[in-house]
Amino acid sequence: MTELYNYRDLIVALVARDLKVRYKRSAIGFVWTMLQPLLMMLVFEIVFSSVFRFKMEVGNYAVYALSGVLFWNFFSQSIVASMNSLRGNAGLLKKLPVPREVFPLATVISGVLNLVFALIPLFLILVVTRHPLTPALLFLPVAIFLAALFTLGAGLLLSPLAVFFSDTVELVGVLLTALMYLTPVIYPKEIVPEKYLWIVRYNPLRSILETFRDPIHQGEIPPLSHLSVCAAIAVAVFILGAWVFRKTSDRIPFYI
Amino acid sequence: MNETSISIEGVSLCYRLAKQRIPSLKEYAIHFLRGSLSYEQLWALRDISLTVRRGETIGIVGRNGAGKSSLLKVISRVLKPTQGRAEVTGRLAPILELGTGFDYELTGIENIYLNALLLGHSRREIDSKMEEIIDFSGLGDFVRSPIRNYSSGMLARLGFSVATAWVPDVLILDEVLAVGDASFTDKCEQRIARFHDAGSTVLLVSHNTKAISDNCTRCIWLDAGQLRADGETEKVLDLYLHAGTDPDQRAGGQLHLS
Numbered sequence: 001m002t003e004l005y006n007y008r009d010l011i012v013a014l015v016a017r018d019l020k021v022r023y024k025r026s027a028i029g030f031v032w033t034m035l036q037p038l039l040m041m042l043v044f045e046i047v048f049s050s051v052f053r054f055k056m057e058v059g060n061y062a063v064y065a066l067s068g069v070l071f072w073n074f075f076s077q078s079i080v081a082s083m084n085s086l087r088g089n090a091g092l093l094k095k096l097p098v099p100r101e102v103f104p105l106a107t108v109i110s111g112v113l114n115l116v117f118a119l120i121p122l123f124l125i126l127v128v129t130r131h132p133l134t135p136a137l138l139f140l141p142v143a144i145f146l147a148a149l150f151t152l153g154a155g156l157l158l159s160p161l162a163v164f165f166s167d168t169v170e171l172v173g174v175l176l177t178a179l180m181y182l183t184p185v186i187y188p189k190e191i192v193p194e195k196y197l198w199i200v201r202y203n204p205l206r207s208i209l210e211t212f213r214d215p216i217h218q219g220e221i222p223p224l225s226h227l228s229v230c231a232a233i234a235v236a237v238f239i240l241g242a243w244v245f246r247k248t249s250d251r252i253p254f255y256i
Numbered sequence: 257m258n259e260t261s262i263s264i265e266g267v268s269l270c271y272r273l274a275k276q277r278i279p280s281l282k283e284y285a286i287h288f289l290r291g292s293l294s295y296e297q298l299w300a301l302r303d304i305s306l307t308v309r310r311g312e313t314i315g316i317v318g319r320n321g322a323g324k325s326s327l328l329k330v331i332s333r334v335l336k337p338t339q340g341r342a343e344v345t346g347r348l349a350p351i352l353e354l355g356t357g358f359d360y361e362l363t364g365i366e367n368i369y370l371n372a373l374l375l376g377h378s379r380r381e382i383d384s385k386m387e388e389i390i391d392f393s394g395l396g397d398f399v400r401s402p403i404r405n406y407s408s409g410m411l412a413r414l415g416f417s418v419a420t421a422w423v424p425d426v427l428i429l430d431e432v433l434a435v436g437d438a439s440f441t442d443k444c445e446q447r448i449a450r451f452h453d454a455g456s457t458v459l460l461v462s463h464n465t466k467a468i469s470d471n472c473t474r475c476i477w478l479d480a481g482q483l484r485a486d487g488e489t490e491k492v493l494d495l496y497l498h499a500g501t502d503p504d505q506r507a508g509g510q511l512h513l514s
Contacts, residue, residue: 006376006378007373007376008378009373009377009378009379010373010374010376012379013369013370013373013379017359017370089357091356091357092356092357092374093334094329094334095334095350095352095353095356096332096334096350096352096356096357096374096375097332097333097334097348097350098374098376161281165280165281165284166280167280167281167282168281171281250336253329253334253335254271254272254335
Protein backbone atom coordinates (compact mmCIF):
# COMPACT_ATOMS: atom_id res chain seq x y z
CA MET A 1 0.00 0.00 0.00
CA THR A 2 2.74 2.49 0.95
CA GLU A 3 4.57 1.42 -2.15
CA LEU A 4 1.53 2.22 -4.28
CA TYR A 5 1.31 5.61 -2.61
CA ASN A 6 4.92 6.33 -3.57
CA TYR A 7 4.00 5.66 -7.18
CA ARG A 8 0.89 7.87 -7.16
CA ASP A 9 2.37 10.31 -9.66
CA LEU A 10 3.04 7.43 -12.03
CA ILE A 11 -0.59 6.30 -11.72
CA VAL A 12 -1.78 9.83 -12.52
CA ALA A 13 0.53 9.98 -15.55
CA LEU A 14 -0.66 6.59 -16.84
CA VAL A 15 -4.30 7.63 -16.49
CA ALA A 16 -3.62 10.94 -18.24
CA ARG A 17 -1.85 9.17 -21.08
CA ASP A 18 -4.68 6.68 -21.44
CA LEU A 19 -7.29 9.43 -21.69
CA LYS A 20 -5.16 11.43 -24.10
CA VAL A 21 -4.73 8.45 -26.42
CA ARG A 22 -8.44 7.70 -26.30
CA TYR A 23 -9.52 11.21 -27.16
CA LYS A 24 -6.75 12.04 -29.56
CA ARG A 25 -7.48 9.11 -31.83
CA SER A 26 -10.58 10.56 -33.44
CA ALA A 27 -10.84 13.86 -35.23
CA ILE A 28 -13.50 15.32 -32.96
CA GLY A 29 -11.93 13.79 -29.87
CA PHE A 30 -13.84 14.55 -26.73
CA VAL A 31 -17.03 15.41 -28.60
CA TRP A 32 -17.19 11.84 -29.76
CA THR A 33 -17.56 10.58 -26.18
CA MET A 34 -20.55 12.86 -25.86
CA LEU A 35 -22.00 11.92 -29.20
CA GLN A 36 -21.64 8.17 -28.98
CA PRO A 37 -24.16 7.60 -26.16
CA LEU A 38 -26.64 9.88 -27.90
CA LEU A 39 -26.42 7.90 -31.12
CA MET A 40 -26.60 4.65 -29.19
CA MET A 41 -29.74 5.82 -27.47
CA LEU A 42 -31.29 6.62 -30.82
CA VAL A 43 -30.67 3.03 -31.90
CA PHE A 44 -32.17 1.60 -28.70
CA GLU A 45 -35.15 3.84 -28.98
CA ILE A 46 -35.87 2.67 -32.52
CA VAL A 47 -34.98 -1.01 -32.22
CA PHE A 48 -36.09 -1.98 -28.75
CA SER A 49 -38.69 0.56 -27.80
CA SER A 50 -40.50 0.61 -31.12
CA VAL A 51 -39.76 -2.85 -32.53
CA PHE A 52 -39.61 -4.99 -29.37
CA ARG A 53 -41.94 -2.74 -27.39
CA PHE A 54 -40.00 -2.81 -24.13
CA LYS A 55 -41.52 0.55 -23.31
CA MET A 56 -44.43 -0.83 -21.31
CA GLU A 57 -42.36 -2.46 -18.59
CA VAL A 58 -39.80 0.19 -17.83
CA GLY A 59 -41.25 3.61 -18.53
CA ASN A 60 -38.43 5.74 -19.93
CA TYR A 61 -36.70 3.02 -21.90
CA ALA A 62 -34.05 5.31 -23.39
CA VAL A 63 -32.75 6.22 -19.94
CA TYR A 64 -33.01 2.63 -18.75
CA ALA A 65 -31.00 1.20 -21.65
CA LEU A 66 -28.46 3.99 -21.88
CA SER A 67 -27.53 3.91 -18.19
CA GLY A 68 -27.29 0.13 -18.48
CA VAL A 69 -25.00 0.31 -21.50
CA LEU A 70 -22.76 2.98 -19.97
CA PHE A 71 -22.27 0.75 -16.96
CA TRP A 72 -21.66 -2.27 -19.14
CA ASN A 73 -19.12 -0.46 -21.32
CA PHE A 74 -17.24 0.64 -18.24
CA PHE A 75 -17.17 -2.88 -16.84
CA SER A 76 -16.27 -4.83 -19.97
CA GLN A 77 -13.77 -2.31 -21.36
CA SER A 78 -11.99 -2.05 -18.01
CA ILE A 79 -11.74 -5.83 -17.72
CA VAL A 80 -10.27 -6.25 -21.20
CA ALA A 81 -7.93 -3.28 -20.77
CA SER A 82 -6.71 -4.59 -17.39
CA MET A 83 -5.83 -7.90 -18.97
CA ASN A 84 -3.89 -6.14 -21.70
CA SER A 85 -2.26 -3.68 -19.31
CA LEU A 86 0.27 -6.18 -17.97
CA ARG A 87 0.98 -7.80 -21.31
CA GLY A 88 1.32 -4.41 -22.98
CA ASN A 89 4.00 -3.39 -20.49
CA ALA A 90 5.97 -6.63 -20.71
CA GLY A 91 9.30 -4.94 -21.49
CA LEU A 92 8.93 -2.72 -18.50
CA LEU A 93 7.90 -5.39 -16.02
CA LYS A 94 10.98 -7.41 -16.93
CA LYS A 95 13.39 -4.55 -16.34
CA LEU A 96 12.06 -2.35 -13.55
CA PRO A 97 10.82 -3.01 -10.02
CA VAL A 98 7.53 -1.15 -10.57
CA PRO A 99 4.66 -2.39 -8.37
CA ARG A 100 2.73 -4.46 -10.88
CA GLU A 101 -0.75 -3.55 -9.63
CA VAL A 102 -0.15 0.00 -10.86
CA PHE A 103 -1.21 -1.00 -14.37
CA PRO A 104 -4.63 -2.59 -13.75
CA LEU A 105 -5.32 0.16 -11.20
CA ALA A 106 -4.57 2.97 -13.65
CA THR A 107 -6.74 1.22 -16.24
CA VAL A 108 -9.77 1.07 -13.96
CA ILE A 109 -9.31 4.69 -12.86
CA SER A 110 -9.32 5.89 -16.44
CA GLY A 111 -12.43 3.73 -17.03
CA VAL A 112 -14.16 5.48 -14.13
CA LEU A 113 -13.28 8.89 -15.57
CA ASN A 114 -14.70 7.86 -18.92
CA LEU A 115 -17.90 6.75 -17.23
CA VAL A 116 -18.13 10.12 -15.47
CA PHE A 117 -17.65 11.99 -18.77
CA ALA A 118 -20.36 9.86 -20.35
CA LEU A 119 -22.79 10.94 -17.63
CA ILE A 120 -22.89 14.39 -19.22
CA PRO A 121 -24.81 13.29 -22.35
CA LEU A 122 -26.89 11.01 -20.14
CA PHE A 123 -28.04 13.99 -18.08
CA LEU A 124 -28.71 15.85 -21.28
CA ILE A 125 -31.09 13.06 -22.23
CA LEU A 126 -32.70 13.15 -18.79
CA VAL A 127 -33.45 16.80 -19.30
CA VAL A 128 -34.63 16.46 -22.90
CA THR A 129 -36.94 13.53 -22.13
CA ARG A 130 -38.27 15.40 -19.07
CA HIS A 131 -37.18 12.58 -16.81
CA PRO A 132 -37.54 13.64 -13.15
CA LEU A 133 -34.23 14.75 -11.62
CA THR A 134 -34.28 13.57 -8.01
CA PRO A 135 -31.89 13.92 -5.05
CA ALA A 136 -31.19 10.19 -5.51
CA LEU A 137 -28.73 11.22 -8.23
CA LEU A 138 -26.43 12.41 -5.46
CA PHE A 139 -26.00 8.75 -4.56
CA LEU A 140 -24.20 8.07 -7.87
CA PRO A 141 -20.64 8.60 -6.54
CA VAL A 142 -21.20 5.78 -4.04
CA ALA A 143 -22.67 3.54 -6.75
CA ILE A 144 -19.75 4.27 -9.07
CA PHE A 145 -17.29 3.58 -6.26
CA LEU A 146 -18.84 0.15 -5.66
CA ALA A 147 -18.82 -0.59 -9.39
CA ALA A 148 -15.15 0.44 -9.57
CA LEU A 149 -14.22 -1.74 -6.60
CA PHE A 150 -15.95 -4.73 -8.18
CA THR A 151 -14.32 -4.10 -11.56
CA LEU A 152 -10.86 -3.57 -10.08
CA GLY A 153 -11.22 -6.87 -8.21
CA ALA A 154 -12.16 -8.68 -11.39
CA GLY A 155 -9.31 -6.98 -13.27
CA LEU A 156 -6.75 -7.96 -10.62
CA LEU A 157 -8.07 -11.52 -10.75
CA LEU A 158 -7.91 -11.84 -14.53
CA SER A 159 -4.83 -9.83 -15.50
CA PRO A 160 -2.21 -12.30 -14.17
CA LEU A 161 -4.16 -15.12 -15.80
CA ALA A 162 -3.90 -13.29 -19.11
CA VAL A 163 -0.11 -13.25 -18.67
CA PHE A 164 0.13 -16.96 -17.94
CA PHE A 165 -2.29 -18.05 -20.70
CA SER A 166 -2.58 -15.90 -23.75
CA ASP A 167 -6.02 -17.21 -24.75
CA THR A 168 -7.55 -15.83 -21.55
CA VAL A 169 -8.35 -12.57 -23.33
CA GLU A 170 -10.38 -14.34 -26.04
CA LEU A 171 -12.09 -16.60 -23.52
CA VAL A 172 -13.08 -13.69 -21.31
CA GLY A 173 -14.31 -11.82 -24.39
CA VAL A 174 -16.77 -14.62 -25.11
CA LEU A 175 -17.78 -14.86 -21.47
CA LEU A 176 -18.41 -11.12 -21.32
CA THR A 177 -20.75 -11.33 -24.30
CA ALA A 178 -22.64 -14.18 -22.64
CA LEU A 179 -22.72 -12.29 -19.36
CA MET A 180 -24.17 -9.24 -21.04
CA TYR A 181 -27.18 -11.27 -22.18
CA LEU A 182 -27.56 -12.82 -18.73
CA THR A 183 -27.69 -9.38 -17.15
CA PRO A 184 -30.64 -7.05 -17.70
CA VAL A 185 -28.53 -4.37 -19.37
CA ILE A 186 -30.76 -3.47 -22.30
CA TYR A 187 -33.82 -5.61 -21.63
CA PRO A 188 -36.17 -5.17 -18.69
CA LYS A 189 -35.89 -8.01 -16.22
CA GLU A 190 -39.70 -8.30 -16.23
CA ILE A 191 -39.59 -10.04 -19.61
CA VAL A 192 -37.45 -12.91 -18.27
CA PRO A 193 -39.54 -16.11 -18.02
CA GLU A 194 -40.15 -17.32 -14.47
CA LYS A 195 -38.02 -20.45 -14.76
CA TYR A 196 -34.91 -18.46 -15.75
CA LEU A 197 -35.44 -15.70 -13.26
CA TRP A 198 -32.92 -17.22 -10.83
CA ILE A 199 -30.13 -16.50 -13.31
CA VAL A 200 -30.91 -12.83 -13.16
CA ARG A 201 -31.52 -12.90 -9.43
CA TYR A 202 -28.20 -14.55 -8.50
CA ASN A 203 -26.15 -12.67 -11.06
CA PRO A 204 -23.84 -10.46 -8.97
CA LEU A 205 -23.42 -8.02 -11.84
CA ARG A 206 -27.16 -7.34 -11.81
CA SER A 207 -26.85 -6.14 -8.24
CA ILE A 208 -23.98 -3.77 -9.06
CA LEU A 209 -25.76 -2.54 -12.18
CA GLU A 210 -29.03 -1.77 -10.38
CA THR A 211 -27.25 0.16 -7.66
CA PHE A 212 -25.93 2.39 -10.43
CA ARG A 213 -29.09 2.54 -12.51
CA ASP A 214 -31.86 2.86 -9.94
CA PRO A 215 -30.93 6.38 -8.82
CA ILE A 216 -30.97 7.52 -12.45
CA HIS A 217 -33.90 5.59 -13.89
CA GLN A 218 -36.19 5.06 -10.87
CA GLY A 219 -35.09 8.21 -9.11
CA GLU A 220 -34.54 6.33 -5.88
CA ILE A 221 -31.68 4.93 -3.83
CA PRO A 222 -31.86 1.12 -3.69
CA PRO A 223 -33.12 -0.27 -0.36
CA LEU A 224 -30.55 -0.99 2.31
CA SER A 225 -31.01 -4.75 1.95
CA HIS A 226 -30.02 -4.49 -1.71
CA LEU A 227 -27.17 -2.10 -0.99
CA SER A 228 -25.58 -4.27 1.65
CA VAL A 229 -25.60 -7.25 -0.72
CA CYS A 230 -24.08 -5.10 -3.45
CA ALA A 231 -21.37 -3.74 -1.15
CA ALA A 232 -20.59 -7.23 0.13
CA ILE A 233 -20.20 -8.53 -3.44
CA ALA A 234 -17.96 -5.62 -4.45
CA VAL A 235 -15.74 -5.96 -1.39
CA ALA A 236 -15.53 -9.75 -1.71
CA VAL A 237 -14.54 -9.62 -5.38
CA PHE A 238 -11.99 -6.91 -4.64
CA ILE A 239 -10.42 -8.91 -1.80
CA LEU A 240 -10.35 -12.07 -3.89
CA GLY A 241 -8.74 -10.23 -6.82
CA ALA A 242 -6.18 -8.48 -4.64
CA TRP A 243 -5.29 -11.76 -2.94
CA VAL A 244 -4.86 -13.67 -6.21
CA PHE A 245 -2.81 -10.83 -7.68
CA ARG A 246 -0.53 -10.77 -4.66
CA LYS A 247 -0.08 -14.52 -4.75
CA THR A 248 0.76 -14.65 -8.43
CA SER A 249 2.41 -11.32 -9.18
CA ASP A 250 5.94 -12.51 -8.39
CA ARG A 251 5.61 -15.01 -11.24
CA ILE A 252 4.50 -12.42 -13.78
CA PRO A 253 7.97 -11.32 -15.00
CA PHE A 254 8.87 -14.95 -15.65
CA TYR A 255 5.99 -15.53 -18.04
CA ILE A 256 5.45 -12.22 -19.72
CA MET B 257 32.04 2.50 5.50
CA ASN B 258 31.62 -1.06 6.70
CA GLU B 259 27.87 -1.23 6.43
CA THR B 260 26.36 -3.98 4.32
CA SER B 261 24.75 -2.63 1.19
CA ILE B 262 23.71 -5.81 -0.59
CA SER B 263 23.30 -9.13 1.11
CA ILE B 264 22.63 -12.26 -0.92
CA GLU B 265 22.23 -15.57 0.82
CA GLY B 266 21.93 -18.87 -1.00
CA VAL B 267 20.08 -17.39 -3.96
CA SER B 268 18.95 -19.76 -6.69
CA LEU B 269 16.78 -18.75 -9.59
CA CYS B 270 14.89 -21.21 -11.71
CA TYR B 271 13.08 -20.54 -14.93
CA ARG B 272 10.43 -23.19 -15.37
CA LEU B 273 9.97 -23.82 -19.05
CA ALA B 274 7.11 -26.01 -20.15
CA LYS B 275 8.45 -28.90 -22.21
CA GLN B 276 5.58 -28.67 -24.58
CA ARG B 277 4.84 -25.04 -25.07
CA ILE B 278 1.61 -24.41 -23.22
CA PRO B 279 0.67 -20.86 -23.92
CA SER B 280 -3.07 -21.33 -23.65
CA LEU B 281 -5.63 -22.32 -21.07
CA LYS B 282 -7.08 -24.84 -23.51
CA GLU B 283 -3.78 -26.70 -23.89
CA TYR B 284 -3.11 -26.42 -20.20
CA ALA B 285 -6.44 -28.11 -19.49
CA ILE B 286 -5.73 -30.89 -22.02
CA HIS B 287 -2.26 -31.58 -20.64
CA PHE B 288 -3.48 -31.32 -17.09
CA LEU B 289 -6.20 -33.90 -17.70
CA ARG B 290 -3.76 -36.26 -19.39
CA GLY B 291 -1.38 -35.80 -16.50
CA SER B 292 1.32 -34.90 -18.96
CA LEU B 293 2.32 -31.53 -17.58
CA SER B 294 6.07 -31.48 -17.31
CA TYR B 295 8.61 -28.77 -17.14
CA GLU B 296 12.22 -28.25 -17.90
CA GLN B 297 13.96 -26.36 -15.20
CA LEU B 298 16.61 -23.93 -16.19
CA TRP B 299 18.60 -22.90 -13.17
CA ALA B 300 19.98 -19.49 -14.04
CA LEU B 301 21.52 -19.01 -10.61
CA ARG B 302 22.66 -21.70 -8.18
CA ASP B 303 23.23 -21.04 -4.54
CA ILE B 304 24.87 -17.65 -4.80
CA SER B 305 25.98 -15.96 -1.60
CA LEU B 306 27.52 -12.57 -1.64
CA THR B 307 27.95 -9.59 0.64
CA VAL B 308 28.64 -6.14 -0.73
CA ARG B 309 29.71 -3.34 1.55
CA ARG B 310 28.53 0.21 1.12
CA GLY B 311 30.65 2.15 -1.34
CA GLU B 312 32.14 -0.79 -3.21
CA THR B 313 32.27 -0.78 -7.01
CA ILE B 314 31.99 -4.32 -8.24
CA GLY B 315 32.34 -5.68 -11.73
CA ILE B 316 30.51 -8.83 -12.83
CA VAL B 317 31.90 -10.89 -15.69
CA GLY B 318 30.89 -14.13 -17.34
CA ARG B 319 29.89 -15.63 -20.64
CA ASN B 320 26.53 -15.10 -22.29
CA GLY B 321 23.92 -16.96 -20.28
CA ALA B 322 26.11 -17.24 -17.20
CA GLY B 323 23.45 -15.55 -15.09
CA LYS B 324 24.80 -12.00 -14.86
CA SER B 325 21.57 -10.29 -15.84
CA SER B 326 19.53 -12.71 -13.76
CA LEU B 327 21.60 -11.82 -10.72
CA LEU B 328 21.08 -8.11 -11.35
CA LYS B 329 17.33 -8.67 -11.76
CA VAL B 330 17.19 -10.47 -8.44
CA ILE B 331 19.09 -7.65 -6.73
CA SER B 332 16.85 -5.08 -8.43
CA ARG B 333 13.77 -6.87 -7.07
CA VAL B 334 12.43 -7.49 -10.57
CA LEU B 335 12.64 -11.26 -10.14
CA LYS B 336 12.00 -13.03 -6.87
CA PRO B 337 14.60 -15.74 -6.24
CA THR B 338 13.31 -19.32 -6.23
CA GLN B 339 15.40 -19.99 -3.14
CA GLY B 340 17.35 -17.78 -0.81
CA ARG B 341 17.23 -14.16 0.11
CA ALA B 342 18.47 -10.95 -1.48
CA GLU B 343 18.38 -7.70 0.44
CA VAL B 344 19.37 -4.23 -0.60
CA THR B 345 19.69 -1.30 1.78
CA GLY B 346 18.65 2.11 0.55
CA ARG B 347 17.52 3.61 -2.69
CA LEU B 348 18.10 1.54 -5.78
CA ALA B 349 18.74 2.80 -9.33
CA PRO B 350 18.52 -0.26 -11.55
CA ILE B 351 19.56 0.37 -15.14
CA LEU B 352 19.07 -3.02 -16.72
CA GLU B 353 18.40 -1.37 -20.04
CA LEU B 354 18.53 2.27 -21.04
CA GLY B 355 15.19 3.93 -21.59
CA THR B 356 12.92 1.15 -20.36
CA GLY B 357 9.36 2.22 -20.97
CA PHE B 358 10.15 5.00 -23.43
CA ASP B 359 7.13 5.97 -25.47
CA TYR B 360 8.27 6.76 -29.00
CA GLU B 361 5.37 9.11 -29.72
CA LEU B 362 6.22 11.36 -26.79
CA THR B 363 8.86 14.07 -26.75
CA GLY B 364 12.17 13.84 -24.91
CA ILE B 365 10.86 15.90 -22.00
CA GLU B 366 7.68 13.84 -21.69
CA ASN B 367 9.79 10.70 -21.70
CA ILE B 368 12.01 12.09 -18.95
CA TYR B 369 8.87 12.40 -16.83
CA LEU B 370 7.58 8.95 -17.75
CA ASN B 371 10.92 7.24 -17.22
CA ALA B 372 11.61 8.92 -13.89
CA LEU B 373 8.07 8.19 -12.66
CA LEU B 374 8.63 4.53 -13.51
CA LEU B 375 11.80 4.64 -11.46
CA GLY B 376 9.66 5.75 -8.54
CA HIS B 377 10.30 9.48 -8.42
CA SER B 378 7.59 12.03 -7.79
CA ARG B 379 6.61 14.77 -10.20
CA ARG B 380 8.05 17.38 -7.90
CA GLU B 381 11.41 15.63 -7.70
CA ILE B 382 11.48 15.44 -11.49
CA ASP B 383 10.62 19.11 -11.94
CA SER B 384 13.52 20.14 -9.75
CA LYS B 385 15.97 17.98 -11.72
CA MET B 386 14.62 18.61 -15.21
CA GLU B 387 17.12 21.25 -16.25
CA GLU B 388 20.06 19.21 -15.01
CA ILE B 389 18.84 16.10 -16.83
CA ILE B 390 18.47 17.95 -20.13
CA ASP B 391 21.88 19.54 -19.61
CA PHE B 392 23.64 16.28 -18.92
CA SER B 393 22.06 14.54 -21.90
CA GLY B 394 23.49 17.19 -24.19
CA LEU B 395 20.45 16.83 -26.44
CA GLY B 396 19.67 20.56 -26.51
CA ASP B 397 16.53 21.44 -28.42
CA PHE B 398 15.99 17.83 -29.47
CA VAL B 399 14.31 17.20 -26.11
CA ARG B 400 11.28 18.99 -27.48
CA SER B 401 10.77 16.63 -30.41
CA PRO B 402 9.34 13.09 -30.37
CA ILE B 403 11.99 10.50 -29.60
CA ARG B 404 11.07 8.39 -32.61
CA ASN B 405 13.38 10.75 -34.48
CA TYR B 406 16.29 10.02 -32.14
CA SER B 407 19.29 7.89 -32.99
CA SER B 408 20.08 5.00 -30.66
CA GLY B 409 22.97 6.99 -29.19
CA MET B 410 20.63 9.86 -28.38
CA LEU B 411 18.17 7.48 -26.74
CA ALA B 412 20.98 6.08 -24.61
CA ARG B 413 22.00 9.59 -23.57
CA LEU B 414 18.47 10.41 -22.53
CA GLY B 415 18.03 7.12 -20.66
CA PHE B 416 21.30 7.39 -18.76
CA SER B 417 20.70 11.05 -17.87
CA VAL B 418 17.31 10.27 -16.32
CA ALA B 419 18.34 7.13 -14.51
CA THR B 420 21.39 8.71 -12.89
CA ALA B 421 19.92 12.12 -12.09
CA TRP B 422 19.53 11.14 -8.44
CA VAL B 423 22.41 9.85 -6.36
CA PRO B 424 21.36 6.29 -5.45
CA ASP B 425 22.54 4.09 -2.62
CA VAL B 426 22.94 1.24 -5.07
CA LEU B 427 23.51 1.75 -8.79
CA ILE B 428 23.09 -1.25 -11.07
CA LEU B 429 24.37 -1.04 -14.63
CA ASP B 430 23.86 -3.86 -17.10
CA GLU B 431 26.08 -3.31 -20.13
CA VAL B 432 24.87 0.21 -20.66
CA LEU B 433 28.15 2.01 -21.11
CA ALA B 434 28.78 0.39 -24.47
CA VAL B 435 26.41 2.67 -26.34
CA GLY B 436 26.95 6.34 -26.93
CA ASP B 437 30.04 8.07 -28.28
CA ALA B 438 33.39 8.29 -26.50
CA SER B 439 32.78 11.71 -24.99
CA PHE B 440 29.46 10.64 -23.51
CA THR B 441 30.91 7.38 -22.19
CA ASP B 442 33.56 9.50 -20.47
CA LYS B 443 30.86 11.67 -18.96
CA CYS B 444 29.02 8.58 -17.72
CA GLU B 445 32.16 7.17 -16.14
CA GLN B 446 32.84 10.47 -14.42
CA ARG B 447 29.33 10.45 -13.01
CA ILE B 448 29.74 6.89 -11.76
CA ALA B 449 33.02 7.89 -10.13
CA ARG B 450 31.24 10.77 -8.44
CA PHE B 451 28.58 8.40 -7.11
CA HIS B 452 31.36 6.23 -5.81
CA ASP B 453 32.89 9.20 -4.02
CA ALA B 454 29.49 10.04 -2.56
CA GLY B 455 29.34 6.56 -1.07
CA SER B 456 27.09 4.75 -3.56
CA THR B 457 27.52 1.07 -4.19
CA VAL B 458 27.91 0.27 -7.89
CA LEU B 459 27.39 -3.03 -9.67
CA LEU B 460 28.63 -3.11 -13.21
CA VAL B 461 28.09 -5.88 -15.77
CA SER B 462 30.23 -5.57 -18.85
CA HIS B 463 31.98 -7.62 -21.50
CA ASN B 464 34.47 -4.81 -21.79
CA THR B 465 37.12 -5.97 -19.32
CA LYS B 466 38.88 -2.64 -19.57
CA ALA B 467 35.80 -0.86 -18.25
CA ILE B 468 35.75 -3.33 -15.36
CA SER B 469 39.42 -3.01 -14.47
CA ASP B 470 39.26 0.79 -14.78
CA ASN B 471 36.27 1.19 -12.50
CA CYS B 472 36.11 -1.74 -10.13
CA THR B 473 38.17 -2.80 -7.16
CA ARG B 474 36.38 -6.10 -6.77
CA CYS B 475 35.16 -8.46 -9.42
CA ILE B 476 32.83 -11.43 -9.58
CA TRP B 477 32.94 -14.18 -12.17
CA LEU B 478 29.73 -16.05 -12.82
CA ASP B 479 29.78 -19.27 -14.78
CA ALA B 480 26.76 -21.45 -15.53
CA GLY B 481 24.83 -19.78 -12.73
CA GLN B 482 27.52 -20.37 -10.15
CA LEU B 483 29.99 -18.10 -8.47
CA ARG B 484 33.36 -19.11 -9.90
CA ALA B 485 35.48 -16.39 -8.38
CA ASP B 486 35.10 -13.33 -6.21
CA GLY B 487 37.98 -11.08 -5.33
CA GLU B 488 40.48 -8.52 -6.53
CA THR B 489 39.65 -7.37 -10.05
CA GLU B 490 43.01 -8.17 -11.68
CA LYS B 491 43.11 -11.70 -10.31
CA VAL B 492 39.53 -12.56 -11.19
CA LEU B 493 39.82 -11.09 -14.68
CA ASP B 494 43.00 -13.07 -15.20
CA LEU B 495 41.24 -16.31 -14.24
CA TYR B 496 38.23 -15.48 -16.37
CA LEU B 497 40.17 -14.52 -19.48
CA HIS B 498 42.27 -17.67 -19.35
CA ALA B 499 39.28 -19.91 -18.82
CA GLY B 500 37.74 -18.23 -21.86
CA THR B 501 40.13 -20.05 -24.16
CA ASP B 502 39.19 -23.44 -22.75
CA PRO B 503 37.07 -25.14 -25.42
CA ASP B 504 35.37 -27.40 -22.87
CA GLN B 505 33.61 -24.46 -21.28
CA ARG B 506 29.90 -24.44 -21.91
CA ALA B 507 27.83 -21.42 -22.59
CA GLY B 508 24.46 -21.18 -20.95
CA GLY B 509 23.04 -22.31 -17.65
CA GLN B 510 22.80 -25.87 -16.51
CA LEU B 511 19.79 -27.62 -17.91
CA HIS B 512 18.13 -30.12 -15.64
CA LEU B 513 15.14 -32.25 -16.49
CA SER B 514 12.58 -33.03 -13.86
